Amino acid sequence: MSILGNRVVRLEDPRFLRGEGRYVENLDLEGALSVTFVRSPLAHARVNGVDVSAALELPNVQVFTGADVDAHPFGPPPHWHITTGMERPLVARDVARFAGDIVAVVVSEDRASGLDASELVIVDYDPLPAALSVEEAVKDDVLLFPALGSNVANRGGADDLDDRLFDECEIVVSGVLVSQRMVAAPLEPRSAAAVVGDDGRLTLWATSQTPHTGKMVVAGLLGLEPAQVRVVSPDVGGGFGAKMVEPEAVLVAWLARRLGRPVRWTETRSENMLGLPHGRGQRLSYTLGGTRAGKLLAYRLEVLGDGGAYPALGAYLPNLTALMANAVYAIPKVETRTVSVVTNTTPTTSIRGAGRPEAAQAIERAIDRFAAEAELDPAEVRRANFIAKDAFPYATPTGATYDSGDYDGALDLVLRSAGYEELREEQRRRRAEGSVVELGIGLAAYVEISNPVGEAEFGEVEITEDGGAILRTGSHSHGQGHETTFAMIAAERLGVPVERVIVHRGDTDDVPKGTGTFGSKSTQIGGVAGRVAADAVVERATALAADYLEAAAADVLLDVESGSFRVADAPTPSLSWAELASKASADGRLGELRAAHEFQAPPTFPFGCHLAVVEVDTDTGKVVLVRFVAVDDAGTLINPLVADGQVHGGIAFGVGQALFEEVVYEEDGYPLTGTFVGYGFPSAAELPSYERIEMVTPTPNNPIGVKGIGESGTVGSTPAVVNAVVDALAPYGVRDIAMPCNGENVWKALREARG
Amino acid sequence: MTNVALTVNGERREADVEPRQLLVYFLRDQLGLKGTNVGCDTSSCGACTVLVDGESVKSCTVLAVQADGSDVTTIEGLAAGDDLHPVQQAFHEQHGLQCGFCTPGFVMATVSLLRESPSPSESEIRQALEGNLCRCTGYHNIVRAVEAAAKAGA
Numbered sequence: 041m042s043i044l045g046n047r048v049v050r051l052e053d054p055r056f057l058r059g060e061g062r063y064v065e066n067l068d069l070e071g072a073l074s075v076t077f078v079r080s081p082l083a084h085a086r087v088n089g090v091d092v093s094a095a096l097e098l099p100n101v102q103v104f105t106g107a108d109v110d111a112h113p114f115g116p117p118p119h120w121h122i123t124t125g126m127e128r129p130l131v132a133r134d135v136a137r138f139a140g141d142i143v144a145v146v147v148s149e150d151r152a153s154g155l156d157a158s159e160l161v162i163v164d165y166d167p168l169p170a171a172l173s174v175e176e177a178v179k180d181d182v183l184l185f186p187a188l189g190s191n192v193a194n195r196g197g198a199d200d201l202d203d204r205l206f207d208e209c210e211i212v213v214s215g216v217l218v219s220q221r222m223v224a225a226p227l228e229p230r231s232a233a234a235v236v237g238d239d240g241r242l243t244l245w246a247t248s249q250t251p252h253t254g255k256m257v258v259a260g261l262l263g264l265e266p267a268q269v270r271v272v273s274p275d276v277g278g279g280f281g282a283k284m285v286e287p288e289a290v291l292v293a294w295l296a297r298r299l300g301r302p303v304r305w306t307e308t309r310s311e312n313m314l315g316l317p318h319g320r321g322q323r324l325s326y327t328l329g330g331t332r333a334g335k336l337l338a339y340r341l342e343v344l345g346d347g348g349a350y351p352a353l354g355a356y357l358p359n360l361t362a363l364m365a366n367a368v369y370a371i372p373k374v375e376t377r378t379v380s381v382v383t384n385t386t387p388t389t390s391i392r393g394a395g396r397p398e399a400a401q402a403i404e405r406a407i408d409r410f411a412a413e414a415e416l417d418p419a420e421v422r423r424a425n426f427i428a429k430d431a432f433p434y435a436t437p438t439g440a441t442y443d444s445g446d447y448d449g450a451l452d453l454v455l456r457s458a459g460y461e462e463l464r465e466e467q468r469r470r471r472a473e474g475s476v477v478e479l480g481i482g483l484a485a486y487v488e489i490s491n492p493v494g495e496a497e498f499g500e501v502e503i504t505e506d507g508g509a510i511l512r513t514g515s516h517s518h519g520q521g522h523e524t525t526f527a528m529i530a531a532e533r534l535g536v537p538v539e540r541v542i543v544h545r546g547d548t549d550d551v552p553k554g555t556g557t558f559g560s561k562s563t564q565i566g567g568v569a570g571r572v573a574a575d576a577v578v579e580r581a582t583a584l585a586a587d588y589l590e591a592a593a594a595d596v597l598l599d600v601e602s603g604s605f606r607v608a609d610a611p612t613p614s615l616s617w618a619e620l621a622s623k624a625s626a627d628g629r630l631g632e633l634r635a636a637h638e639f640q641a642p643p644t645f646p647f648g649c650h651l652a653v654v655e656v657d658t659d660t661g662k663v664v665l666v667r668f669v670a671v672d673d674a675g676t677l678i679n680p681l682v683a684d685g686q687v688h689g690g691i692a693f694g695v696g697q698a699l700f701e702e703v704v705y706e707e708d709g710y711p712l713t714g715t716f717v718g719y720g721f722p723s724a725a726e727l728p729s730y731e732r733i734e735m736v737t738p739t740p741n742n743p744i745g746v747k748g749i750g751e752s753g754t755v756g757s758t759p760a761v762v763n764a765v766v767d768a769l770a771p772y773g774v775r776d777i778a779m780p781c782n783g784e785n786v787w788k789a790l791r792e793a794r795g
Numbered sequence: 796m797t798n799v800a801l802t803v804n805g806e807r808r809e810a811d812v813e814p815r816q817l818l819v820y821f822l823r824d825q826l827g828l829k830g831t832n833v834g835c836d837t838s839s840c841g842a843c844t845v846l847v848d849g850e851s852v853k854s855c856t857v858l859a860v861q862a863d864g865s866d867v868t869t870i871e872g873l874a875a876g877d878d879l880h881p882v883q884q885a886f887h888e889q890h891g892l893q894c895g896f897c898t899p900g901f902v903m904a905t906v907s908l909l910r911e912s913p914s915p916s917e918s919e920i921r922q923a924l925e926g927n928l929c930r931c932t933g934y935h936n937i938v939r940a941v942e943a944a945a946k947a948g949a
Binding site: 049228 | 813834837869887890892896898920926928936
């Protein structure tokens, strides 16, 4: 029986449970110097000079400024189409463009003396006017890069809007949704360590989701051949899209070469809150039109995106939002337009969902607004407009091709599981009795795109001398459980116990290629690459076994139940993997039992439907999430235990945005959410247990049928919760509430509606 | 420098520390016990939770000198050889961990909780673990793990 689909407890767990996680900060590095960054406290300022003399009076302290650092500036790859001339100097020279921009680097014997020295670095700043919001930046009054004459970093979609887009519509609703800026907040702060070997090669340990890309970035910025660089990303304590390779790690690598000594850096949480790129930060203007009977006819989405001070992936993501604009709905006319600008804030990047949550948040809010206007049940408006189950592959008006789906099925399942009618009944009861605590029910149907740009991933399977296997993958795992799920995929093909498959990842010397982990793409390309490589190994092993069994390869088969090779129709003699590997090793032929494969495939489109139930105290605005029912369909499940965990975490991240989280800057650009004291993401006390319901609609885009599952929970949960909060307050005339729907914003919306 | 003497995971340890040295860095850097993680520096996240004289404390909020004379248990001191502690075992079986960074803190906080309240309700568990943050699991399976550990009599 296949191991796939079983709830296999994770093979990687014991080292974490015993406190033996191999995080970069735990690396023993004899004689390493400590790096401390001096960061601008101002959002926008001219840097007139950096006085390091007092710092240098401390023993064994060195300080480097922008003038000392000869590495290339940090810029996005060309395929994101970001305006050139907005690249980030690794250390700011003349101008600091956000609170957190690095202005000097201190190197010391230990962490404490580095902190002491950094406080003695005197930077002479002249404050400049700052553009802190996209609304401000798009005016181009304050320019971050004056030579360019504009703050625009990226544009996409329609040049001219169609004046007649909504002409046939009986009902048109429009609104603005701000998908507020958030932080990824991985529990592990970033860390980097670097050493130059006797051979001159650089080894950089970094907390990165993408070590192979990191290697190319480091080599490029330091002017090295890629072969001169090794990047190792061992255990990483969560990434959520934000931990790639940032300027800090490149500077650590630069310092190791400059000083000829090992160096290391681990950030503080407050440094992480400023320095690790933020996410979301989109202002979405939506207009949705249709018939009074509930048929949707036209949708327009305009996105104003916030790239932060030095635009990169975050400035590109509105294009992904536009691609997913019409979501699960068959809307005949869809028009999108996106603009991203730079602001004097922390640069932005992908965080869990990366462009897709914003699309779902806008249209799911718009649908509820439309349903309210048409006086229809929001579930029925959704049902009436879903892309039909038999319409796949479905080409959307925005240019995506959805692989497979059953949106009706997901809605039915969530309504049935939640007891939708009973919930509405309870809501009516509370309303009738004038309860202070109202009940709100919110729905969100979603589809997302995983492996959004159709990337490839590398996989290699090697049989070891003892008959076990090594699976090398270019994918990275920082909580996702690859050491178990990828091992299951190979074990199933090889017919060996799952614990005999050791997954290697994260070291560019050990794994020759890789694209890393983001965009929920690991299993659907990395896992599949491992499977194809395992199949190739089986084929080679069969040929080798045929030699030893003195049979034709065509007559030899692998019995995956017993993990042994034998001649068809003859139970004996047989050769186990261990026997085969041992013979092959003795004959110098073990190398034949190794095969690699790169698997590339188009994106897949996981989908689902979420239902949130909230209680809202109409006196205080306090919101409590009391139930969360989630139907998520990511195709074939390899390990349902791990899939559950991915969905749970995704839901919590999305609920965080709906109810709690927001990066806040003071008017002068000083960040108010610079620690976990000021920035609250939910603890166990703010969340309920989730009611997760599996649904499986395989994708035709890979041989396993698997789609991504890491981000779907986030895409669906935010709009479900926001819709629930607004639904609770509908009788008061509340039509919208700004995120996060915390007590303050809910109370304000109520007060405004009550007049 | 000040001399401190304490028992860590059953072993007597003595060292000279800077008066400003935090307990967590004393454990990590001076004693080499790197299982205890630092997540926030503001006592918010609980990744650094250890037991001092049997009670859970956030070791980033305690000076090493304050722990002088006390009995400290870290995550490394929990398992009995090859056998995981029942709380560790429950986190394993219930998939109560993903990236693992918050895990030592959650496990230690759970050990402390179950000593005070051997069979807590779901609501009690959620309130009791409010001082420990996890960004991966959404807490669902952490709560299941605590329930399972309670059932196993941890």
